[in-house]
Amino acid sequence: MEKNKNANGNKINTPKFNLNWLYLTIIIALMMLWFTNPGGSLSKTISYTEFKGYVEKGYAHKIISYDDNSAELYVKPEFVKEVFGQEPKEVGKNPMVSLEVPSRDALNEFIEQETATGNFKGDITFKTKKNYFGALFWNLLPFILIIGIWMYFMRRMGRDSGGVGGGVFSVGKSRAQLFEKGDGKNQNKVTFKDVAGLKEAKQEVAEIVEFLKEPEKYTNLGGKIPKGALLVGPPGTGKTLLAKAVAGEADVPFFSLSGSDFVEMFVGVGASRVRDLFRRAKEKSPCIIFIDEIDAVGRARGKNPAMGGNDERESTLNQLLTEMDGFATNSGIIILAATNRVDILDKALLRAGRFDRQIHVDLPDLNERKEVFGVHLRPIKIDETVDMDLLARQTPGFSGADIANVCNEAALIAARHGKKTVGKQDFLDAVDRIIGGLEKKTKIMTNEEKRTIALHEAGHATLSWFLEHANPLIKVTIVPRGRALGAAWYLPEERQITTKEQMLDEMCATLGGRAAEDLFVGQISTGAMNDLERVTKQAYGMIAYAGMSNKLPNLCYYSNDEYSFNKPYSEKTAELIDSEVKAMIGEQYERAKSILTEHKEGHNELAQLLMDKEVIFAEDVERIFGKRPWASRSEEILEDSETDRQKQIAAGNASSGCPQIQGGNDKGKE
Numbered sequence: 113m114e115k116n117k118n119a120n121g122n123k124i125n126t127p128k129f130n131l132n133w134l135y136l137t138i139i140i141a142l143m144m145l146w147f148t149n150p151g152g153s154l155s156k157t158i159s160y161t162e163f164k165g166y167v168e169k170g171y172a173h174k175i176i177s178y179d180d181n182s183a184e185l186y187v188k189p190e191f192v193k194e195v196f197g198q199e200p201k202e203v204g205k206n207p208m209v210s211l212e213v214p215s216r217d218a219l220n221e222f223i224e225q226e227t228a229t230g231n232f233k234g235d236i237t238f239k240t241k242k243n244y245f246g247a248l249f250w251n252l253l254p255f256i257l258i259i260g261i262w263m264y265f266m267r268r269m270g271r272d273s274g275g276v277g278g279g280v281f282s283v284g285k286s287r288a289q290l291f292e293k294g295d296g297k298n299q300n301k302v303t304f305k306d307v308a309g310l311k312e313a314k315q316e317v318a319e320i321v322e323f324l325k326e327p328e329k330y331t332n333l334g335g336k337i338p339k340g341a342l343l344v345g346p347p348g349t350g351k352t353l354l355a356k357a358v359a360g361e362a363d364v365p366f367f368s369l370s371g372s373d374f375v376e377m378f379v380g381v382g383a384s385r386v387r388d389l390f391r392r393a394k395e396k397s398p399c400i401i402f403i404d405e406i407d408a409v410g411r412a413r414g415k416n417p418a419m420g421g422n423d424e425r426e427s428t429l430n431q432l433l434t435e436m437d438g439f440a441t442n443s444g445i446i447i448l449a450a451t452n453r454v455d456i457l458d459k460a461l462l463r464a465g466r467f468d469r470q471i472h473v474d475l476p477d478l479n480e481r482k483e484v485f486g487v488h489l490r491p492i493k494i495d496e497t498v499d500m501d502l503l504a505r506q507t508p509g510f511s512g513a514d515i516a517n518v519c520n521e522a523a524l525i526a527a528r529h530g531k532k533t534v535g536k537q538d539f540l541d542a543v544d545r546i547i548g549g550l551e552k553k554t555k556i557m558t559n560e561e562k563r564t565i566a567l568h569e570a571g572h573a574t575l576s577w578f579l580e581h582a583n584p585l586i587k588v589t590i591v592p593r594g595r596a597l598g599a600a601w602y603l604p605e606e607r608q609i610t611t612k613e614q615m616l617d618e619m620c621a622t623l624g625g626r627a628a629e630d631l632f633v634g635q636i637s638t639g640a641m642n643d644l645e646r647v648t649k650q651a652y653g654m655i656a657y658a659g660m661s662n663k664l665p666n667l668c669y670y671s672n673d674e675y676s677f678n679k680p681y682s683e684k685t686a687e688l689i690d691s692e693v694k695a696m697i698g699e700q701y702e703r704a705k706s707i708l709t710e711h712k713e714g715h716n717e718l719a720q721l722l723m724d725k726e727v728i729f730a731e732d733v734e735r736i737f738g739k740r741p742w743a744s745r746s747e748e749i750l751e752d753s754e755t756d757r758q759k760q761i762a763a764g765n766a767s768s769g770c771p772q773i774q775g776g777n778d779k780g781k782e
Contacts, residue, residue: 156196158185158209166209167226171195173234177219178241185209289368290396301360307353308487308512309480316341316471317354320446321362324398327444338468339436340447342406344454345473348513351450354473355402358448365399367392371408374428382409382428390435390445398444406449412458429458436466475511477606478504484512488519497536506543506586508606518542547601548593555592562723564633565590565598568640570719571628571708572600572621573728577737578707581617584740589727597639612660615650620700620707622647627704628715647700651693661692711737 158166163185166172171191176184186208192200196207213219216238226232304314323330323337330337343351359366367389374382393399409428436447449467451457461467476484481504489500507515521542526534557565569588576582583602590598607614626640655661657670669680669689679686708715714736721736722728734740 155208155210158211160211160213163209163211163213164222166195167223168231170231170233172232175223175232175234175236177213177216177236177238179216179239180241181213181215182241183211183213183219185211290365290392302353302356303360304357306487307350307357308483309476310350310354310473313343313354313471313473314357316469317358317448318361320400320448321358321364324362324364324400324444324446327398337444338446339465340449340467341469341471342454342462342467343448343450343471343473345452346475346511347452348511349473349475350512351452351473352404353512355404355448355450358400359402362400364444365393365396367396367399367401369403371403371405371410374409374432375425382424383431386428386431386435393445400446400448402448402450404450406461407451407453407456410449410451410457410461412456429461433458433460433466475509476515478508481507481510481515484515485519488516492519492523493533495533495535498534498539499536502536503539506540506603508604514546517546521545544593544601548596548599550593552592555597557592557597561597562590563719564629564637565639566719566722567628567632567715568625569598569600570715570722571624571626571704573624573718573733574628574711574715574737575621575624575704575707576600576602577733577740578711579617579621580741581611581614582621583618585730585733587727587729588722588733590722591726612654612658615654615660616696616700619647619650619697620704623697623701623704624708627701627708631705631708631712632716632719647697648693651696652689655692655696656689661689661696663688663692 163183166185166187167175169191171187171194172185173188174186176186178184186206187195189200192198192203192207195209196203200207220236223232223236304318307314320338320341327337343354345351355368359368369389374385389401393401409425409432411425411429413426413429447467454462454470462470482500485500485503489498503518507518510518518539519542522534522538525541525545526538529538531538569590573585573588576585583604586601586603588598588600593599622643623640625643626636629636629640655664657668659666659668661667664685669685671680681689717736718728718733721732725732
């Protein structure tokens with residue numbers, strides 16, 4: 113058997129012998145000898161009888177008495193041979209003998225007698241016994257504590273530096289986690305089966321894995337393996353999860369780290385960590401490097417006015433750019449990166465030859481949301497009332513993380529009510545909870561406030577019912593939820609593009625609450641602040657960005673430069689944009705008031721019903737106004753899925769305004 117290995121063939125980590133401890137022990141021993149035997153003189157221990165004999169013979173020239181009944185007699189040089197049997201030059205400068213005396217009084221009485229007879233003519237001194245070892249210990253204790261604390265922190269920093277050891281000397285080492293085939297870290301690995309939807313994105317990253325498994329399949333035809341792929345998409349869409357799936361599927365080493373892992377307070381550390389990362393990757397080639405949130409170090413250079421050209425982040429980015437161009441084309445190292453701020457990344461990072469591919473990970477559509485629900489419902493105990501099709505239809509615009517949150521919140525709601533399984537209503541309540549916030553049924557409101565809220569919300573419901581392109585209504589409530597005193601839920605159609613007519617109808621429906629207050633209350637309130645904020649932003653977007661203005665047609669003033677201090681249009685154009693925004697919003701506001709005036713009776717009946725029941729559904733609105741003139745595909749699907757009277761549909765996407773009657777600083781929920 114090989115030395116330093118156990119029976120299983122595993123290497124035994126035997127402690128290494130450190131000579132520093134030996135040197136320290138020798139130094140302490142020498143110091144103790146020096147303090148306990150000053151001058152290096154010879155000494156021996158005698159009895160009290162021998163001591164009295166030496167004094168009577170005149171051998172002593174100095175006596176020291178200590179408080180612990182010990183004493184020292186220093187011998188005259190001419191009598192050294194009689195006492196020690198050696199020549200004076202062989203015993204040192206101050207040869208002495210030590211002894212124990214009965215007491216200081218007895219010793220003092222004896223010395224006085226010998227002094228009177230002339231046998232002792234020296235000095236006698238009374239001293240306190242010094243503990244040289246204790247003194248040495250207390251003198252060295254602060255240094256020992258400082259060294260101990262320093263060693264503790266060095267070991268902690270060594271562990272915190274990714275296990276590469278060396279404490280502060282490893283600060284320039286890469287902190288990337290390495291996942292390899294058969295590694296214990298991959299026991300609960302994520303595979304492509306755990307990533308619902310994202311078919312195109314999975315196909316792209318699966319091809320990257322194939323590049324590393326069978327490079328000859330592509331290089332034989334003269335192709336080059338791409339160096340990098342950038343996952344781009346909104347937060348929560350599954351970019352990091354997709355990278356974890358690549359790590360689980362690949363049979364090659366996988367380095368995982370965040371962009372912030374390169375950033376440190378020490379100058380030059382980021383660039384050093386980049387170099388160390390690629391050095392380790394070359395040793396493990398073929399492999400994959402995944403950098404999450406790469407915008408932490410990949411932000412465009414030269415656009416931060418507070419930093420110069422020697423910014424640490426820019427140095428890190430420069431080193432990353434150099435390393436991505438530094439290794440050979442077919443070296444077998446592929447870089448995956450993820451970000452939701454691709455617009456701020458440096459152009460040199462996105463050019464061909466570095467990140468050759470941009471893989472867009474968008475919000476899931478209807479079918480993909482159904483698949484995502486299927487993944488997150490696996491560990492949850494659900495009953496037969498749960499319909500994944502209905503849940504998927506009522507969560508448009510939800511990301512994968514939002515859907516996971518819905519499933520978890522539904523389980524918590526069911527557990528809070530003591531249920532054994534999670535039902536349909538629990539999921540609908542969970543969607544309500546996430547979109548609108550927690551219900552506040554105990555909030556006190558006056559009858560006048562309640563009536564104003566009901567008229568406000570009824571205005572939204574009435575306009576959304578009679579406008580062709582407005583989102584279909586699901587539910588209206590005046591029960592306070594979150595920071596909103598009233599809310600309306602809609603089921604918008606999933607559109608890839610939006611026309612001007614659709615946006616104007618949505619704007620008109622959003623202004624319905626303020627218009628209803630103006631018409632039927634006689635005064636306006638701060639409850640429409642969120643509606644006005646959304647309408648104003650939408651109008652400016654339509655005119656300044658989408659070119660939907662009559663006086664400024666087909667012009668886009670959008671600027672992607674976040675550090676630009678100049679507007680891309682003149683002051684005269686700014687005044688024209690402001691006037692067009694005012695005209696557009698004013699036109700839709702008058703249109704809203706006109707529709708509400710036309711359907712005044714139905715609106716008031718709807719508001720009274722809302723005050724009585726606090727929550728009304730689309731079927732209540734249909735009973736008052738009749739069937740909606742423009743039934744959308746979303747409404748037809750919704751009607752097919754609601755076969756019983758107890759619909760209790762409290763979900764959907766709040767795409768239109770759900771204002772509140774609240775202070776100006778509060779935001780209404782959508």
